[in-house]
Amino acid sequence: MIKILVAEDQRMLLGALSSLLDMEEDMEVISQTMNGQEAFEAIVNHQPDVCLMDIEMPGCSGLDVAGKLAEISHPCKIIILTTFARPGYFERAVKTGVHGYLLKDGSIDDLSNSIRKVVSGQRVFSPELMMTTMTQENPLTEREQEILQLAASGMTTKEITKELFLSHGTVRNYISEIIHKLEAKNRIEAIKNAEKKGWI
Known part of the structure:
Protein backbone atom coordinates (compact mmCIF):
# COMPACT_ATOMS: atom_id res chain seq x y z
CA MET A 1 0.00 0.00 0.00
CA ILE A 2 1.37 3.43 -0.99
CA LYS A 3 0.98 5.85 1.91
CA ILE A 4 0.26 9.42 0.74
CA LEU A 5 0.19 12.84 2.37
CA VAL A 6 -1.67 15.62 0.54
CA ALA A 7 -0.65 19.24 1.21
CA GLU A 8 -2.95 21.75 -0.50
CA ASP A 9 -4.29 25.07 0.79
CA GLN A 10 -7.57 24.96 -1.17
CA ARG A 11 -9.91 22.93 1.02
CA MET A 12 -12.15 21.69 -1.80
CA LEU A 13 -9.24 20.46 -3.91
CA LEU A 14 -7.61 18.89 -0.85
CA GLY A 15 -10.76 16.88 -0.12
CA ALA A 16 -11.36 15.88 -3.74
CA LEU A 17 -7.77 14.75 -4.34
CA SER A 18 -7.68 12.75 -1.12
CA SER A 19 -11.02 11.02 -1.82
CA LEU A 20 -10.07 10.08 -5.39
CA LEU A 21 -6.66 8.72 -4.41
CA ASP A 22 -8.19 6.74 -1.53
CA MET A 23 -10.33 4.93 -4.12
CA GLU A 24 -7.19 3.47 -5.74
CA GLU A 25 -6.69 -0.11 -4.51
CA ASP A 26 -2.97 0.35 -3.81
CA MET A 27 -3.10 3.83 -2.22
CA GLU A 28 -4.07 5.30 1.14
CA VAL A 29 -4.11 8.99 2.09
CA ILE A 30 -2.82 8.96 5.66
CA SER A 31 -2.69 12.72 6.30
CA GLN A 32 -3.89 16.06 4.89
CA THR A 33 -2.62 19.55 5.57
CA MET A 34 -3.23 23.09 4.27
CA ASN A 35 -0.01 24.67 5.52
CA GLY A 36 3.63 24.25 4.49
CA GLN A 37 5.12 24.07 7.98
CA GLU A 38 2.42 21.59 9.07
CA ALA A 39 3.15 19.52 5.94
CA PHE A 40 6.82 19.23 6.95
CA GLU A 41 5.89 18.17 10.50
CA ALA A 42 3.26 15.70 9.22
CA ILE A 43 5.80 14.09 6.85
CA VAL A 44 8.28 13.63 9.72
CA ASN A 45 5.56 12.29 12.06
CA HIS A 46 3.55 10.06 9.68
CA GLN A 47 6.34 8.87 7.34
CA CYS A 60 6.23 28.00 3.80
CA SER A 61 6.09 26.99 0.15
CA GLY A 62 6.09 23.45 -1.18
CA LEU A 63 9.57 24.03 -2.56
CA ASP A 64 10.78 25.18 0.88
CA VAL A 65 9.37 21.99 2.43
CA ALA A 66 11.09 19.89 -0.26
CA GLY A 67 14.35 21.71 0.51
CA LYS A 68 14.06 21.03 4.26
CA LEU A 69 13.39 17.34 3.62
CA ALA A 70 16.41 17.14 1.31
CA GLU A 71 18.59 18.65 4.07
CA ILE A 72 17.68 15.84 6.47
CA SER A 73 17.78 13.18 3.68
CA HIS A 74 14.15 12.20 4.33
CA PRO A 75 13.03 9.29 2.12
CA CYS A 76 9.54 10.70 1.37
CA LYS A 77 9.20 11.34 -2.35
CA ILE A 78 7.81 14.78 -3.25
CA ILE A 79 5.48 15.46 -6.16
CA ILE A 80 4.77 19.15 -6.71
CA LEU A 81 1.31 19.95 -8.05
CA THR A 82 0.89 23.44 -9.46
CA THR A 83 -1.32 25.68 -11.56
CA PHE A 84 1.71 27.87 -12.31
CA ALA A 85 3.81 27.13 -15.38
CA ARG A 86 6.56 29.43 -14.05
CA PRO A 87 10.02 28.46 -15.30
CA GLY A 88 11.75 29.57 -12.10
CA TYR A 89 9.62 27.28 -9.96
CA PHE A 90 10.48 24.30 -12.14
CA GLU A 91 14.21 25.10 -12.00
CA ARG A 92 14.09 25.32 -8.21
CA ALA A 93 12.10 22.08 -7.98
CA VAL A 94 14.66 20.19 -10.06
CA LYS A 95 17.57 21.63 -8.01
CA THR A 96 15.79 20.63 -4.79
CA GLY A 97 15.48 17.08 -6.07
CA VAL A 98 11.69 16.68 -6.20
CA HIS A 99 10.53 13.44 -7.81
CA GLY A 100 7.61 14.85 -9.75
CA TYR A 101 6.34 18.20 -10.99
CA LEU A 102 2.85 18.17 -12.50
CA LEU A 103 0.09 20.58 -13.44
CA LYS A 104 -3.11 20.37 -11.39
CA ASP A 105 -5.34 20.13 -14.45
CA GLY A 106 -4.25 16.53 -15.26
CA SER A 107 -6.58 13.54 -14.76
CA ILE A 108 -6.66 11.46 -11.59
CA ASP A 109 -5.54 8.43 -13.65
CA ASP A 110 -2.45 10.34 -14.81
CA LEU A 111 -1.74 11.43 -11.23
CA SER A 112 -2.10 7.94 -9.73
CA ASN A 113 0.10 6.49 -12.47
CA SER A 114 2.68 9.21 -11.79
CA ILE A 115 2.64 8.32 -8.09
CA ARG A 116 3.31 4.65 -8.93
CA LYS A 117 6.20 5.64 -11.21
CA VAL A 118 7.74 7.85 -8.55
CA VAL A 119 7.46 5.08 -5.93
CA SER A 120 9.24 2.73 -8.37
CA GLY A 121 12.15 5.17 -8.56
CA GLN A 122 11.31 7.23 -11.65
CA ARG A 123 10.96 11.00 -11.90
CA VAL A 124 7.87 12.44 -13.57
CA PHE A 125 7.78 15.98 -14.99
CA SER A 126 4.99 17.65 -16.94
CA PRO A 127 6.05 18.15 -20.60
CA GLU A 128 4.34 21.59 -20.64
CA LEU A 129 6.40 22.74 -17.66
CA MET A 130 9.62 21.48 -19.20
CA MET A 131 8.88 23.32 -22.45
CA THR A 132 8.18 26.57 -20.59
CA THR A 133 11.50 26.29 -18.78
CA MET A 134 13.47 25.49 -21.92
CA THR A 135 12.05 28.53 -23.74
CA GLN A 136 12.44 30.96 -20.80
CA GLU A 137 15.83 30.45 -19.21
CA ASN A 138 16.61 32.40 -16.06
CA PRO A 139 19.09 35.18 -17.03
CA LEU A 140 20.06 35.98 -13.44
CA THR A 141 23.12 34.58 -11.65
CA GLU A 142 22.71 33.17 -8.12
CA ARG A 143 24.20 36.36 -6.65
CA GLU A 144 21.81 38.54 -8.68
CA GLN A 145 18.88 36.43 -7.52
CA GLU A 146 20.05 36.78 -3.92
CA ILE A 147 20.31 40.57 -4.21
CA LEU A 148 16.93 40.89 -5.91
CA GLN A 149 15.35 38.64 -3.25
CA LEU A 150 16.70 40.95 -0.53
CA ALA A 151 15.42 43.99 -2.43
CA ALA A 152 12.02 42.30 -2.76
CA SER A 153 11.94 41.78 1.03
CA GLY A 154 12.13 45.57 1.42
CA MET A 155 15.84 46.08 2.02
CA THR A 156 17.48 49.28 0.81
CA THR A 157 20.76 49.25 -1.15
CA LYS A 158 22.57 50.28 2.06
CA GLU A 159 21.02 47.37 4.00
CA ILE A 160 21.92 44.91 1.22
CA THR A 161 25.58 46.07 1.32
CA LYS A 162 25.70 45.30 5.07
CA GLU A 163 23.93 41.95 4.68
CA LEU A 164 26.24 40.70 1.91
CA PHE A 165 29.45 42.54 2.89
CA LEU A 166 29.63 44.26 -0.51
CA SER A 167 30.45 47.85 -1.38
CA HIS A 168 27.67 50.30 -2.22
CA GLY A 169 28.94 50.62 -5.80
CA THR A 170 29.01 46.84 -6.29
CA VAL A 171 25.40 46.43 -5.16
CA ARG A 172 24.34 49.37 -7.38
CA ASN A 173 26.06 47.72 -10.34
CA TYR A 174 24.34 44.40 -9.62
CA ILE A 175 20.93 46.07 -9.43
CA SER A 176 21.59 47.98 -12.64
CA GLU A 177 22.54 44.72 -14.39
CA ILE A 178 19.45 42.95 -13.00
CA ILE A 179 17.16 45.73 -14.30
CA HIS A 180 18.82 45.50 -17.70
CA LYS A 181 18.59 41.70 -17.89
CA LEU A 182 14.92 41.69 -16.92
CA GLU A 183 14.14 44.51 -19.36
CA ALA A 184 12.64 46.54 -16.54
CA LYS A 185 12.39 50.30 -16.01
CA ASN A 186 13.36 50.16 -12.34
CA ARG A 187 13.96 47.96 -9.31
CA ILE A 188 10.21 47.53 -8.55
CA GLU A 189 9.44 46.37 -12.07
CA ALA A 190 12.46 44.02 -12.02
CA ILE A 191 11.13 42.43 -8.79
CA LYS A 192 7.65 42.02 -10.33
CA ASN A 193 9.07 40.46 -13.51
CA ALA A 194 11.26 38.02 -11.56
CA GLU A 195 8.42 37.02 -9.21
CA LYS A 196 6.08 36.45 -12.16
CA LYS A 197 8.57 34.00 -13.68
CA GLY A 198 9.27 32.34 -10.31
CA TRP A 199 12.95 33.34 -10.43
CA ILE A 200 12.84 34.76 -6.89
Whole structure:
Protein backbone atom coordinates (compact mmCIF):
# COMPACT_ATOMS: atom_id res chain seq x y z
CA MET A 1 0.00 0.00 0.00
CA ILE A 2 1.37 3.43 -0.99
CA LYS A 3 0.98 5.85 1.91
CA ILE A 4 0.26 9.42 0.74
CA LEU A 5 0.19 12.84 2.37
CA VAL A 6 -1.67 15.62 0.54
CA ALA A 7 -0.65 19.24 1.21
CA GLU A 8 -2.95 21.75 -0.50
CA ASP A 9 -4.29 25.07 0.79
CA GLN A 10 -7.57 24.96 -1.17
CA ARG A 11 -9.91 22.93 1.02
CA MET A 12 -12.15 21.69 -1.80
CA LEU A 13 -9.24 20.46 -3.91
CA LEU A 14 -7.61 18.89 -0.85
CA GLY A 15 -10.76 16.88 -0.12
CA ALA A 16 -11.36 15.88 -3.74
CA LEU A 17 -7.77 14.75 -4.34
CA SER A 18 -7.68 12.75 -1.12
CA SER A 19 -11.02 11.02 -1.82
CA LEU A 20 -10.07 10.08 -5.39
CA LEU A 21 -6.66 8.72 -4.41
CA ASP A 22 -8.19 6.74 -1.53
CA MET A 23 -10.33 4.93 -4.12
CA GLU A 24 -7.19 3.47 -5.74
CA GLU A 25 -6.69 -0.11 -4.51
CA ASP A 26 -2.97 0.35 -3.81
CA MET A 27 -3.10 3.83 -2.22
CA GLU A 28 -4.07 5.30 1.14
CA VAL A 29 -4.11 8.99 2.09
CA ILE A 30 -2.82 8.96 5.66
CA SER A 31 -2.69 12.72 6.30
CA GLN A 32 -3.89 16.06 4.89
CA THR A 33 -2.62 19.55 5.57
CA MET A 34 -3.23 23.09 4.27
CA ASN A 35 -0.01 24.67 5.52
CA GLY A 36 3.63 24.25 4.49
CA GLN A 37 5.12 24.07 7.98
CA GLU A 38 2.42 21.59 9.07
CA ALA A 39 3.15 19.52 5.94
CA PHE A 40 6.82 19.23 6.95
CA GLU A 41 5.89 18.17 10.50
CA ALA A 42 3.26 15.70 9.22
CA ILE A 43 5.80 14.09 6.85
CA VAL A 44 8.28 13.63 9.72
CA ASN A 45 5.56 12.29 12.06
CA HIS A 46 3.55 10.06 9.68
CA GLN A 47 6.34 8.87 7.34
CA PRO A 48 4.35 8.77 4.07
CA ASP A 49 5.90 7.21 0.95
CA VAL A 50 4.80 10.16 -1.19
CA CYS A 51 3.73 13.74 -0.51
CA LEU A 52 1.64 15.63 -3.06
CA MET A 53 2.50 19.24 -2.44
CA ASP A 54 1.14 22.55 -3.68
CA ILE A 55 3.77 25.24 -4.29
CA GLU A 56 2.11 28.30 -2.80
CA MET A 57 0.90 27.61 0.74
CA PRO A 58 0.79 29.50 4.04
CA GLY A 59 3.65 28.83 6.45
CA CYS A 60 6.23 28.00 3.80
CA SER A 61 6.09 26.99 0.15
CA GLY A 62 6.09 23.45 -1.18
CA LEU A 63 9.57 24.03 -2.56
CA ASP A 64 10.78 25.18 0.88
CA VAL A 65 9.37 21.99 2.43
CA ALA A 66 11.09 19.89 -0.26
CA GLY A 67 14.35 21.71 0.51
CA LYS A 68 14.06 21.03 4.26
CA LEU A 69 13.39 17.34 3.62
CA ALA A 70 16.41 17.14 1.31
CA GLU A 71 18.59 18.65 4.07
CA ILE A 72 17.68 15.84 6.47
CA SER A 73 17.78 13.18 3.68
CA HIS A 74 14.15 12.20 4.33
CA PRO A 75 13.03 9.29 2.12
CA CYS A 76 9.54 10.70 1.37
CA LYS A 77 9.20 11.34 -2.35
CA ILE A 78 7.81 14.78 -3.25
CA ILE A 79 5.48 15.46 -6.16
CA ILE A 80 4.77 19.15 -6.71
CA LEU A 81 1.31 19.95 -8.05
CA THR A 82 0.89 23.44 -9.46
CA THR A 83 -1.32 25.68 -11.56
CA PHE A 84 1.71 27.87 -12.31
CA ALA A 85 3.81 27.13 -15.38
CA ARG A 86 6.56 29.43 -14.05
CA PRO A 87 10.02 28.46 -15.30
CA GLY A 88 11.75 29.57 -12.10
CA TYR A 89 9.62 27.28 -9.96
CA PHE A 90 10.48 24.30 -12.14
CA GLU A 91 14.21 25.10 -12.00
CA ARG A 92 14.09 25.32 -8.21
CA ALA A 93 12.10 22.08 -7.98
CA VAL A 94 14.66 20.19 -10.06
CA LYS A 95 17.57 21.63 -8.01
CA THR A 96 15.79 20.63 -4.79
CA GLY A 97 15.48 17.08 -6.07
CA VAL A 98 11.69 16.68 -6.20
CA HIS A 99 10.53 13.44 -7.81
CA GLY A 100 7.61 14.85 -9.75
CA TYR A 101 6.34 18.20 -10.99
CA LEU A 102 2.85 18.17 -12.50
CA LEU A 103 0.09 20.58 -13.44
CA LYS A 104 -3.11 20.37 -11.39
CA ASP A 105 -5.34 20.13 -14.45
CA GLY A 106 -4.25 16.53 -15.26
CA SER A 107 -6.58 13.54 -14.76
CA ILE A 108 -6.66 11.46 -11.59
CA ASP A 109 -5.54 8.43 -13.65
CA ASP A 110 -2.45 10.34 -14.81
CA LEU A 111 -1.74 11.43 -11.23
CA SER A 112 -2.10 7.94 -9.73
CA ASN A 113 0.10 6.49 -12.47
CA SER A 114 2.68 9.21 -11.79
CA ILE A 115 2.64 8.32 -8.09
CA ARG A 116 3.31 4.65 -8.93
CA LYS A 117 6.20 5.64 -11.21
CA VAL A 118 7.74 7.85 -8.55
CA VAL A 119 7.46 5.08 -5.93
CA SER A 120 9.24 2.73 -8.37
CA GLY A 121 12.15 5.17 -8.56
CA GLN A 122 11.31 7.23 -11.65
CA ARG A 123 10.96 11.00 -11.90
CA VAL A 124 7.87 12.44 -13.57
CA PHE A 125 7.78 15.98 -14.99
CA SER A 126 4.99 17.65 -16.94
CA PRO A 127 6.05 18.15 -20.60
CA GLU A 128 4.34 21.59 -20.64
CA LEU A 129 6.40 22.74 -17.66
CA MET A 130 9.62 21.48 -19.20
CA MET A 131 8.88 23.32 -22.45
CA THR A 132 8.18 26.57 -20.59
CA THR A 133 11.50 26.29 -18.78
CA MET A 134 13.47 25.49 -21.92
CA THR A 135 12.05 28.53 -23.74
CA GLN A 136 12.44 30.96 -20.80
CA GLU A 137 15.83 30.45 -19.21
CA ASN A 138 16.61 32.40 -16.06
CA PRO A 139 19.09 35.18 -17.03
CA LEU A 140 20.06 35.98 -13.44
CA THR A 141 23.12 34.58 -11.65
CA GLU A 142 22.71 33.17 -8.12
CA ARG A 143 24.20 36.36 -6.65
CA GLU A 144 21.81 38.54 -8.68
CA GLN A 145 18.88 36.43 -7.52
CA GLU A 146 20.05 36.78 -3.92
CA ILE A 147 20.31 40.57 -4.21
CA LEU A 148 16.93 40.89 -5.91
CA GLN A 149 15.35 38.64 -3.25
CA LEU A 150 16.70 40.95 -0.53
CA ALA A 151 15.42 43.99 -2.43
CA ALA A 152 12.02 42.30 -2.76
CA SER A 153 11.94 41.78 1.03
CA GLY A 154 12.13 45.57 1.42
CA MET A 155 15.84 46.08 2.02
CA THR A 156 17.48 49.28 0.81
CA THR A 157 20.76 49.25 -1.15
CA LYS A 158 22.57 50.28 2.06
CA GLU A 159 21.02 47.37 4.00
CA ILE A 160 21.92 44.91 1.22
CA THR A 161 25.58 46.07 1.32
CA LYS A 162 25.70 45.30 5.07
CA GLU A 163 23.93 41.95 4.68
CA LEU A 164 26.24 40.70 1.91
CA PHE A 165 29.45 42.54 2.89
CA LEU A 166 29.63 44.26 -0.51
CA SER A 167 30.45 47.85 -1.38
CA HIS A 168 27.67 50.30 -2.22
CA GLY A 169 28.94 50.62 -5.80
CA THR A 170 29.01 46.84 -6.29
CA VAL A 171 25.40 46.43 -5.16
CA ARG A 172 24.34 49.37 -7.38
CA ASN A 173 26.06 47.72 -10.34
CA TYR A 174 24.34 44.40 -9.62
CA ILE A 175 20.93 46.07 -9.43
CA SER A 176 21.59 47.98 -12.64
CA GLU A 177 22.54 44.72 -14.39
CA ILE A 178 19.45 42.95 -13.00
CA ILE A 179 17.16 45.73 -14.30
CA HIS A 180 18.82 45.50 -17.70
CA LYS A 181 18.59 41.70 -17.89
CA LEU A 182 14.92 41.69 -16.92
CA GLU A 183 14.14 44.51 -19.36
CA ALA A 184 12.64 46.54 -16.54
CA LYS A 185 12.39 50.30 -16.01
CA ASN A 186 13.36 50.16 -12.34
CA ARG A 187 13.96 47.96 -9.31
CA ILE A 188 10.21 47.53 -8.55
CA GLU A 189 9.44 46.37 -12.07
CA ALA A 190 12.46 44.02 -12.02
CA ILE A 191 11.13 42.43 -8.79
CA LYS A 192 7.65 42.02 -10.33
CA ASN A 193 9.07 40.46 -13.51
CA ALA A 194 11.26 38.02 -11.56
CA GLU A 195 8.42 37.02 -9.21
CA LYS A 196 6.08 36.45 -12.16
CA LYS A 197 8.57 34.00 -13.68
CA GLY A 198 9.27 32.34 -10.31
CA TRP A 199 12.95 33.34 -10.43
CA ILE A 200 12.84 34.76 -6.89
